[in-house]
Amino acid sequence: MKTTMIRLYLLFSFFVLFAQWSPALSDLVISKVDRKIDLTSQVVRVTATLKVENPGNDPISEVLLPFGDHQAKDLAFLVATTSEGKGKTKTSSSSLPIKVVNPEGMPPSLTWYSVTLPKELAKGQSLNLEVRTAFTHALQPFPEKITQADIQLLVFQDSAYYLSPYAVNVQSLSVKLPEPKVESYTKLENTKFSGSEIKYGPYENLPPFSFSPIAVHFVSNKPFAVAQELVREIEISHWGNVQITEHYNLVNAGARSSGEFSRLEYQARPHLRGASSFRHLVAKLPARAHSIYYRDEIGNISTSNLWGDSSKTLLEIEPRYPMFGGWRTSFTIGYGLPLKDYLFRADGKRFLNISFGCPMDEVVVDNLIVKVILPEGSKDISVLVPFPVKESRETKFSHLDMIGRPVVVLEKTNAVPEHNQYFQVYYRFSNLSLLREPMMLISGFFFLFVACILYMHADLTISKSSPSYLAKLQWDEVQTALQQIQSIMNRCLGIHDKLEASLRDLSRTGDVQACKATRKSADNMLKELSKELKPLLSFLQSSTLAASLYSKVEDLVAKEKELQEKLIVKHTTVTDSYEKKSGGRDIENRIAPIQQRITALRQEVDDLLEIIDEI
Amino acid sequence: MAQSAKPISSPVPDAWYPTLAVFMLAIGLVVTASFFIYEATSPRKYRSLAKELVTGTVASVFLGFGSLFLLLASGVYV
Numbered sequence: 082m083k084t085t086m087i088r089l090y091l092l093f094s095f096f097v098l099f100a101q102w103s104p105a106l107s108d109l110v111i112s113k114v115d116r117k118i119d120l121t122s123q124v125v126r127v128t129a130t131l132k133v134e135n136p137g138n139d140p141i142s143e144v145l146l147p148f149g150d151h152q153a154k155d156l157a158f159l160v161a162t163t164s165e166g167k168g169k170t171k172t173s174s175s176s177l178p179i180k181v182v183n184p185e186g187m188p189p190s191l192t193w194y195s196v197t198l199p200k201e202l203a204k205g206q207s208l209n210l211e212v213r214t215a216f217t218h219a220l221q222p223f224p225e226k227i228t229q230a231d232i233q234l235l236v237f238q239d240s241a242y243y244l245s246p247y248a249v250n251v252q253s254l255s256v257k258l259p260e261p262k263v264e265s266y267t268k269l270e271n272t273k274f275s276g277s278e279i280k281y282g283p284y285e286n287l288p289p290f291s292f293s294p295i296a297v298h299f300v301s302n303k304p305f306a307v308a309q310e311l312v313r314e315i316e317i318s319h320w321g322n323v324q325i326t327e328h329y330n331l332v333n334a335g336a337r338s339s340g341e342f343s344r345l346e347y348q349a350r351p352h353l354r355g356a357s358s359f360r361h362l363v364a365k366l367p368a369r370a371h372s373i374y375y376r377d378e379i380g381n382i383s384t385s386n387l388w389g390d391s392s393k394t395l396l397e398i399e400p401r402y403p404m405f406g407g408w409r410t411s412f413t414i415g416y417g418l419p420l421k422d423y424l425f426r427a428d429g430k431r432f433l434n435i436s437f438g439c440p441m442d443e444v445v446v447d448n449l450i451v452k453v454i455l456p457e458g459s460k461d462i463s464v465l466v467p468f469p470v471k472e473s474r475e476t477k478f479s480h481l482d483m484i485g486r487p488v489v490v491l492e493k494t495n496a497v498p499e500h501n502q503y504f505q506v507y508y509r510f511s512n513l514s515l516l517r518e519p520m521m522l523i524s525g526f527f528f529l530f531v532a533c534i535l536y537m538h539a540d541l542t543i544s545k546s547s548p549s550y551l552a553k554l555q556w557d558e559v560q561t562a563l564q565q566i567q568s569i570m571n572r573c574l575g576i577h578d579k580l581e582a583s584l585r586d587l588s589r590t591g592d593v594q595a596c597k598a599t600r601k602s603a604d605n606m607l608k609e610l611s612k613e614l615k616p617l618l619s620f621l622q623s624s625t626l627a628a629s630l631y632s633k634v635e636d637l638v639a640k641e642k643e644l645q646e647k648l649i650v651k652h653t654t655v656t657d658s659y660e661k662k663s664g665g666r667d668i669e670n671r672i673a674p675i676q677q678r679i680t681a682l683r684q685e686v687d688d689l690l691e692i693i694d695e696i
Numbered sequence: 697m698a699q700s701a702k703p704i705s706s707p708v709p710d711a712w713y714p715t716l717a718v719f720m721l722a723i724g725l726v727v728t729a730s731f732f733i734y735e736a737t738s739p740r741k742y743r744s745l746a747k748e749l750v751t752g753t754v755a756s757v758f759l760g761f762g763s764l765f766l767l768l769a770s771g772v773y774v
Contacts, residue, residue, distance in 0.1 A: 316773075318773035318774065319704070319706065319707075320706050320707075320708075320768050320773055320774065321705065321706030321708075321710045321768070321773070322706075322773040324773060372771055417771070417773070419705075419710075420704060420705055420706060421703040421704060421705040422703070424703065424704045425701035425702060425703055425704060426701065426702045426703075426704050427700050427701040427702070428700070431704060432701075479774075480767070480772060480774040481774050512707075515707065518764060518774040519760050519761055519764045520760075522759075522760035522761075522763050522764055523756050523757055523759075523760030523761070524756075524760075525756075525760070526755065526756035526759045526760050527752060527753060527756040527760075529756075530731065530748075530751075530752030530753075530755065530756055531749075531752065533731075533732070533735060533752075534735070534745070534748050534749070534752065537735050537740070537743070538740065538743075538745075557739060557740065557741075560739060561739045561741055561742065564739065564742075
């Protein structure tokens with residue numbers, strides 16, 4: 082504490098020295114500065130409303146904003162807007178471009194930012210400028226170590242005067258505290274402490290680089306949740322999902338906890354015995370987030386809660402233990418978002434439009450890594466982020482990948498909730514690439530089938546001359562012959578059915594010619610089939626393995642032949658009778674005995690076929 | 697963001713994934729069954745390679761898309 086004070090005084094004296102010999106940077110004069118410092122959370126937010134005037138002759142297009150080194154390293158966010166009007170009618174423009182500059186002749190302990198004004202400021206004109214800044218780690222816990230029962234005290238240091246290279250006419254500063262309790266604060270002239278606010282000023286007519294250190298030592302039990310590293314993975318699937326996975330490495334960066342932790346006391350009086358700890362965090366997720374999970378290395382963490390409405394989904398997560406100062410935890414949350422809310426097409430390119438930062442409002446991220454995993458086959462990748470980030474590329478292998486997915490890695494240090502802005506990743510992607518994954522699955526299955534076919538076709542016997550192998554080959558041949566005989570028999574029976582059908586047609590239409598034609602073709606076919614049957618039968622006869630079967634097959638063939646003959650007799654009889662115009666009863670009488678025999682034979686043939694089928 | 701930006705959605709509505717998965721897998725498995733029945737019952741000499749390949753291809757297309765939709769329906773967005 083003391084050393085920092087000394088350091089600040091040294092700095093101050095340096096500024097005073099510097100102010101004495103440095104010429105004014107430009108003719109600009111700040112006629113009024115209103116600074117509001119918000120200390121209600123771990124992020125120090127400073128809003129400075131400047132009224133700049135140009136009394137000189139040269140038009141001015143830039144306003145310089147210096148920050149001391151101790152501030153510059155904590156500076157997380159800086160935005161400047163012009164504002165017109167007053168009070169409620171105030172309108173703010175979009176943020177003005179800001180760049181780091183290095184004006185000559187300035188001390189190296191200052192970091193300079195230059196705000197480019199929307200239009201040049203001519204002589205006598207004035208402009209309202211609003212500069213909003215956010216600092217992380219600017220609040221130092223003092224004492225640095227507290228017990229479970231202690232409250233947390235923080236020190237904040239700044240200058241009571243606005244640090245500026247320009248002369249300032251009127252300025253005031255107000256510091257807002259989280260609670261109306263303050264241990265001590267620097268008292269200067271015109272210092273007022275009321276409620277939870279400390280007011281410095283107004284101070285009038287101060288030269289450039291005026292500096293007066295102040296320190297506020299106050300009570301704050303706000304959570305000091307700092308993610309030392311947060312890796313956000315945003316994975317796009319063109320099948321309809323944007324999957325977000327966030328890996329947190331969280332620490333309570335407040336006053337370190339010393340002594341022992343009593344769970345009993347914590348449970349009994351959490352507001353007294355654990356005031357400096359925090360128990361849960363709330364992540365504000367988009368309204369249509371689904372499949373939300375919260376886990377760590379051990380597994381699912383069940384202490385979470387989810388609710389929401391049409392505009393947001395709130396996920397309340399509770400780490401496995403209350404977070405006291407210096408305690409760490411790491412966990413992962415993940416959720417899916419519908420693709421059509423975040424992915425768009427414009428000018429032949431696709432782009433993802435999604436928020437950058439951490440969805441938890443109270444968390445400061447020391448090292449934020451956003452990885453956008455694009456689908457396999459994306460090309461021409463470009464990124465548009467509204468603030469400077471470090472960009473690199475990676476390749477990630479995920480489900481069903483061949484060449485890997487392109488990954489855009491964006492790194493940002495000192496990320497605060499203000500960085501929760503939308504950024505865009507543009508890329509080209511052909512719809513045909515969408516078929517890569519199903520094609521991989523299809524080819525996988527196809528290779529399985531091909532392997533089966535190959536296996537079934539391949540002959541893997543080692544000894545091709547062993548008796549068992551030869552017997553198997555012979556048996557295969559016998560089986561094949563049997564199957565062929567079966568099929569021939571079935572075809573014969575089919576022809577028989579056709580003949581019967583033609584007879585039925587004859588009785589209905591009396592068309593003898595058609596019936597005869599059918600008979601002729603049936604005869605031819607039967608003849609051919611019997612020709613085909615001959616070699617098979619002789620093969621079976623010669624085969625030693627088929628000796629027992631041969632009698633059955635012979636029987637079958639004989640029965641079929643008889644059936645065939647009877648059927649032909651029947652057919653001839655009926656057609657002849659029709660030609661002689663005999664009466665229906667007469668025909669029936671004549672074919673009745675044949676018909677009986679046919680039915681019996683058909684039955685026998687069917688039975689035999691069944692027996693052979695079973696072999 | 698340009699005015700002409702059009703949202704991109706999946707080629708098949710998400711809600712159809714479970715149904716598609718069930719039906720395509722069912723068809724795929726039936727065709728697979730017929731493939732293996734054919735492999736096991738018809739003798740080696742009289743098996744037609746074309747028929748085997750066609751059945752295999754049809755089965756793998758159905759099984760491939762079926763398993764893709766099964767993955768998508770179960771939340772594995774490939």
